[in-house]
Amino acid sequence: MDRSELPPLVQLHAFVVLAEELHFGHAADRLGIAQPPLSQQIRRLEGRVGHALFDRTPGRVALTAAGRELLPAARRALAELEGGLAAARDVGSGRAGRIRLGFAASLALTILPELLRTYRERFPRVQIEVHEMTTAPQLAALRERRIDVGLLREPPDEEPGLGFATVLREPFVAVLPAAHPLVAGSTAGRVVEVARLAGLPFVLLPREHGPGLYDRIVAVCQEAGFTPEVVQHAVEWQTVCALVGAGFGVSLAPASIRRIRLKGVAFRRVTPGDARTSVAAAWRVNDSDPLVAGLLEAML
Numbered sequence: 029m030d031r032s033e034l035p036p037l038v039q040l041h042a043f044v045v046l047a048e049e050l051h052f053g054h055a056a057d058r059l060g061i062a063q064p065p066l067s068q069q070i071r072r073l074e075g076r077v078g079h080a081l082f083d084r085t086p087g088r089v090a091l092t093a094a095g096r097e098l099l100p101a102a103r104r105a106l107a108e109l110e111g112g113l114a115a116a117r118d119v120g121s122g123r124a125g126r127i128r129l130g131f132a133a134s135l136a137l138t139i140l141p142e143l144l145r146t147y148r149e150r151f152p153r154v155q156i157e158v159h160e161m162t163t164a165p166q167l168a169a170l171r172e173r174r175i176d177v178g179l180l181r182e183p184p185d186e187e188p189g190l191g192f193a194t195v196l197r198e199p200f201v202a203v204l205p206a207a208h209p210l211v212a213g214s215t216a217g218r219v220v221e222v223a224r225l226a227g228l229p230f231v232l233l234p235r236e237h238g239p240g241l242y243d244r245i246v247a248v249c250q251e252a253g254f255t256p257e258v259v260q261h262a263v264e265w266q267t268v269c270a271l272v273g274a275g276f277g278v279s280l281a282p283a284s285i286r287r288i289r290l291k292g293v294a295f296r297r298v299t300p301g302d303a304r305t306s307v308a309a310a311w312r313v314n315d316s317d318p319l320v321a322g323l324l325e326a327m328l
Contacts, residue, residue: 037105038069039073040106042059043070043095044102044103045058046070047102050091070082081098119319124151127154127155127323128177129156131178132161132181134181139307143179143327144158147326154319154322159175163181163240165237167187177323177324182238182239191311192309193324194306195307196306197304197305198307199282199297199298201282201295201297202279202295202296202297203231203279203295204278204294205294218296219296219298220298220299222251223254226249228257228278229258229259231258231272231276231277232245232256233264234263244305265285266290273290274292309324309327
């Protein structure tokens with residue numbers, strides 16, 4: 029049969045109900061229609077098949093051989109349709125589907141695990157695809173529709189087509205070699221003045237990977253009276269810490285990286301204490317996907 033000649037599903041539905049009832053009156057009642065429209069649907073279907081599907085005798089309706097052959101396929105088609113409708117309803121309501129989340133690596137040490145756990149408990153049938161990337165790549169991925177939501181540090185003040193909302197504000201810490209004079213003889217709770225880092229070589233993330241965070245760190249230093257001399261860059265905070273431990277310099281970093289455990293590295297709170305970095309959710313403002321709305325609701 030040519031695909032364009034496939035019977036409408038309404039005819040298959042009428043056929044299956046009549047095959048189950050084997051009585052035109054009962055089948056019509058079940059379908060909520062009169063008997064003549066039911067008979068018309070069956071005749072149309074038989075016309076498409078080219079053979080009778082029912083033997084009709086006074087007081088008796090029975091499937092023909094052609095009808096018995098068609099019945100399993102008709103049931104599968106109706107079940108597939110119902111499954112597709114249910115899946116479409118779930119996706120349309122944000123209860124199922126797939127969503128892609130970009131995140132800054134350091135957030136895997138703080139809010140990301142709990143966020144993902146909460147979201148998965150609320151929407152167990154949504155597949156979350158996570159992508160670790162710094163801020164600038166996240167913004168590009170959002171614009172290019174390679175991710176649906178971003179979780180990034182220091183978003184730009186304005187980015188055409190994108191929206192931002194602050195999720196948390198996190199203090200900075202000084203990252204120091206364990207044997208540095210600012211560490212020696214002090215406790216882990218001691219506060220270091222940012223100004224005490226003046227004149228020391230710095231290790232930072234490349235500005236092109238996170239211009240907002242880079243500029244924020246530089247601004248914190250400048251507010252303390254100096255501009256940091258950056259002698260080495262590293263894309264990941266764990267690498268920054270490793271380079272500090274190896275004696276390349278010092279750094280200022282979000283407080284969450286204190287959870288990175290490396291020998292030869294010490295972390296100290298800094299003053300002024302209002303030196304903080306912001307973490308924000310990012311999304312496309314014209315995105316009507318209910319999955320995006322659900323994930324943003326879990327974040328904010």
